[in-house]
Amino acid sequence: MIVPELSAEIPQRQNRFSKWLGLKILQLLGWKVVGCFPKRSKFVVAVAPHTSNWDFVVAVAAMLALQIKIRFLGKDALFFWPFKLWLDAIGGIPVKRNSPHGVVGQMVNLFNGSDKLVLALAPEGTRRKTTQWRSGFLHIAHLAQVPVVPLSLDFAKKEIRVYPEVFIGKDIALELEKIKQIFVDITPKNPQGL
Numbered sequence: 160m161i162v163p164e165l166s167a168e169i170p171q172r173q174n175r176f177s178k179w180l181g182l183k184i185l186q187l188l189g190w191k192v193v194g195c196f197p198k199r200s201k202f203v204v205a206v207a208p209h210t211s212n213w214d215f216v217v218a219v220a221a222m223l224a225l226q227i228k229i230r231f232l233g234k235d236a237l238f239f240w241p242f243k244l245w246l247d248a249i250g251g252i253p254v255k256r257n258s259p260h261g262v263v264g265q266m267v268n269l270f271n272g273s274d275k276l277v278l279a280l281a282p283e284g285t286r287r288k289t290t291q292w293r294s295g296f297l298h299i300a301h302l303a304q305v306p307v308v309p310l311s312l313d314f315a316k317k318e319i320r321v322y323p324e325v326f327i328g329k330d331i332a333l334e335l336e337k338i339k340q341i342f343v344d345i346t347p348k349n350p351q352g353l
Contacts, residue, residue: 163192170276173226181219181222184220185224190220192221199305200275200276201270201273203307204278204308205282205307206218206311207292207309207342213314214281214348218312219249221319227277229277230252230276233252233254237251237253263298266299267303282296282338297331297335298331300326300327306325310322311342313346
């Protein structure tokens with residue numbers, strides 16, 4: 160399997176075993192990566208649709224295969240020993256669901272204090288069927304002055320597609336609708352949600 164090359168600006172891993180493992184998982188599952196990440200050191204990746212735990216498996220395999228360092232938010236209940244060690248190693252950031260206030264500010268501060276940072280978020284915020292997407296990823300991108308890179312997981316085509324970067328304006332509601340339109344024809348693992 161051939162994966163797209165990353166530009167030097169993007170934070171990268173240097174681990175042959177993890178690259179081999181990611182490639183093998185994608186190959187065994189029959190997935191391919193289409194498109195390229197922008198030549199930037201900082202951006203938000205909006206991953207959708209999110210309807211299954213398999214989304215995480217496929218996304219992590221792609222991250223390892225591409226050798227890209229991605230940070231991601233996960234509910235703090237997942238960060239228990241020894242699983243926490245692995246989640247920390249692959250870029251996980253624990254978040255308490257019952258106190259979402261301040262997460263946007265924390266992530267903006269993380270961007271402002273980093274030379275290189277790629278943050279992946281699932282705008283749906285849940286694996287259940289929902290039409291209401293959370294807008295936090297857009298607020299983070301707008302306030303940190305970084306683009307959003309949409310990334311779809313199409314289970315019908317077994318394709319991870321990276322779309323061109325989008326810079327976010329002040330009208331977050333309008334920007335959210337534009338981003339959602341990118342994913343209209345993508346087939347999730349569970350079209351009906353959980």
